[in-house]
Amino acid sequence: MKTQSQAKTLTLSDITELNAANSATLRDEARAALQKDLTTIDVNLSQTRFVDSSGLGMLIALHKTMVGRGGSVRILNPTPSVQQILELTRLHRVFEIVKTT
């Protein structure tokens, strides 16, 4: 996973899978990269072919962290299969989903 900070946004990208095996690690990496002035995390899921319920849990954990500091988590360009899971679990109402392509 790549992390990149710009202005008040931390962008996470290069994520192939968000699953039970890696979600805790990715969450901790994201939190470690979270500087104080950042208010938004953009999770780029354009390369992500698989998200399970642990991966969804990780996204919600980050969301709660950001809400705590008055910010939010946005999902960028989810692949169709991931978009489908977000909708099935109604989390598309929790996260702002941004499609730029």
Next chain:
Amino acid sequence: MASIPTHFGQTCTQELPCDVVAASELSRGAREFFAQAGFTATESDAWELALAEAANNAVKHCRPDARHLAIRVDLLVTPEWTEARVTDHTPGFTMPEKAELPPPDSESGRGLFLIQNLTDEAHYLRGRGENCLVLRKQRSPTQEPPALPPPSATDELREAQRTLDLMTEELASSYESLSAIFRFCAELQGSVVSDEFIHRWLDQLLTLTESDWLVLRLCDRSPQQLRLVATSAQAGRCEVVCREIAATAADSIEAQAASQRRDVWFDASSPLAPKDPLRQLGEPGCGFARPLCVNDTLLGVLSIGRRDGGRAFNAGEVSVVQTFGDFFGLQIRSTQMQEEQFRSRLNLRDLEIAANLQRTLLPEQLPSVPCLTLAGFYRSAREIGGDYYEALPTADGNVLLVMADVMGKGLPAALFAFMFRSLVRARPELASRPGEFLAWLNEHLFPELDRAEMFLTAQLAYFDCQRGEIRVAGAGHLPMLVARSTSEVQEIAAGGPPLGIFAAASFPEERFLWTGGRALMFTDGLIEARNPGGELLGLDTVRAALAEAARGDESCDTIRHRLARLLQEFEQGTPPADDTAFVVITRTSAN
């Protein structure tokens, strides 16, 4: 992942160590397997996620003592449907009919929801030590399976065939158990569960689960006792299992299953107690006892097992036993209800016969006798009792008054009253000697009364009109009340014990002159009438009423009405607990 074509379809079995990385690899591998079998990307995605959730749950909730055990995943693909089985070693859970999503800010709790929504069927079979999640999904109809690759190696073929055999065997046993249930249902068609039905039922279960023995006990006589009803077909050795065990027996897993209302297991690591009755089967090996309950009512216990060396029951087999047990419990309950209904119909019939008998017992009208006027009153309580009275004119122009009360109610009481009446009528020559008459009645009634553990009280009063004399003898009966116009009410309580208590007894009689006034013979229902506060009417109140009537020179009928009104006003609608009978006697003339 191995794949192999057969005429059934493709199968794949994978065992994975208990960690989340292996679980991720497995679901990825499964996706490849499905892609190779010609699944669409959407189908493969759905199966990958469903299996990832299932495998993650198996890893996350694995019992600490079972972490060294492999989690097994079996996949079966046919042209019409796909099935996956994930065998775990968790404490197990109850599959909700429809899993709900957790609150949006919850970081967990979406696994079962995803599994149910990504598949068509999700069942969870709970076994001992291991459980099995069975997922099924129809194949997408547009799907054309590609040409299947040829078998790569003989051992691969053997491995795949073994997997397939196991799966079809498990599937077959489920379907067989279902079809067996339907077959038995059709056979029963509302009739009661017979011994033959039970034995065929148990044989079927024994075969389906490849068990060595079965023991069925029911608590049909008392909820505290488990009675042996049937043992398996190989019953040679089962005959020695003790007939009845207390539901509280500490050494019996059958009793434990009954009292704790849960399956109780045994095997080499947790063997039966040394005194467990199931040990009488020889070496029971491994198995479990399952309580049979319907709506929290315990009906019995079904125990099943394999002898030493037999393999443990798998989740599918446990499920078959549970289904059989539940169905059997329902059948037993339904039979019990039919029997209860039958019995209550019998009781109704019994009461009807008793009521008819009693109607014939009591005289429609007391006969007119030379020197007396009589007025009788009878009121039955809710059930039929054994109160009886009669006035028998004698050949010499006098009269014998008889009052009796058989202990108890229902048909037996009415029958004894009937017998008593027949005997009284059989010996009119004894009428003038009531004490002797009672002794004779006792002698003839004692054997039957004693056998039935019943007794009756009676009072005989011979009115000698010529002499103006009454001779009274009683058998455990209440006194006769006699009011002379000018004096107080007297109690005539002469007599001996109730009839049916002693094989031989004597009954002293009392003689006295009675030239006028009123007399009353009655059963205990009169003085034991209760008001809404629970108080008894009592002998004193009845005495006072009779004294007042005597002073007022009231007629027989008037006194009967007075006493009936007294009862009614005192009871204020309280239902009588016992029959009530009385006869008012007035002297017509001094002859």
